[in-house]
Amino acid sequence: MAHRQYQFDGFRFNTVKWQLSKDEQPVELRNKVAEFLLLLLENQGRVLSKDEVIDYLWPDTEVVENSLSQVVKELRAALGDNSRAPRYLQTVPKRGFRWVYQDVQEITAAAEPSAMVELEAKSIAVKPVSLMVAGFIVIIIAFLAVFAFDESDTPFSYT
Numbered sequence: 001m002a003h004r005q006y007q008f009d010g011f012r013f014n015t016v017k018w019q020l021s022k023d024e025q026p027v028e029l030r031n032k033v034a035e036f037l038l039l040l041l042e043n044q045g046r047v048l049s050k051d052e053v054i055d056y057l058w059p060d061t062e063v064v065e066n067s068l069s070q071v072v073k074e075l076r077a078a079l080g081d082n083s084r085a086p087r088y089l090q091t092v093p094k095r096g097f098r099w100v101y102q103d104v105q106e107i108t109a110a111a112e113p114s115a116m117v118e119l120e121a122k123s124i125a126v127k128p129v130s131l132m133v134a135g136f137i138v139i140i141i142a143f144l145a146v147f148a149f150d151e152s153d154t155p156f157s158y159t
Helices: 031-042 050-057 065-079 113-148
Strands: 002-008 011-014 019-022 025-027 089-092 096-099 105-110
16 A cells, blocks of 8 residues: 655655654644645645635534634644744735745655554454454354254253
């Protein structure tokens, strides 16, 4: 399975894991902030209107502009950006937002081998549990079958 990553100015954004790192150190992002970053990176150089961003981040939901302002503020803080002298995210007055950093590399990569090993380990670990559950069900069915098909009308006695 292939996935995309974006690299810029020492940052790396993994679009599958929703992880941002700077010089290989993780940078915390809420999901909405990560979604906003992805939207900006996918539309580099283009002005995205506030309405367009709100519709992307909160589809079919009424949102106050303050929610968007908070997401913008959090992204700038995560990137170490400044609204007065933007390096990455520019606010275009009365229009919206634009990604302005020029040297962004998009990398399409195969799934990481360590992720595949982890998935295989999880699938192996599930099998014994599945077998135990299946065995337990078979025992219950056998137990019920013995008593359900007992044709004697007399109760069980010890004599």
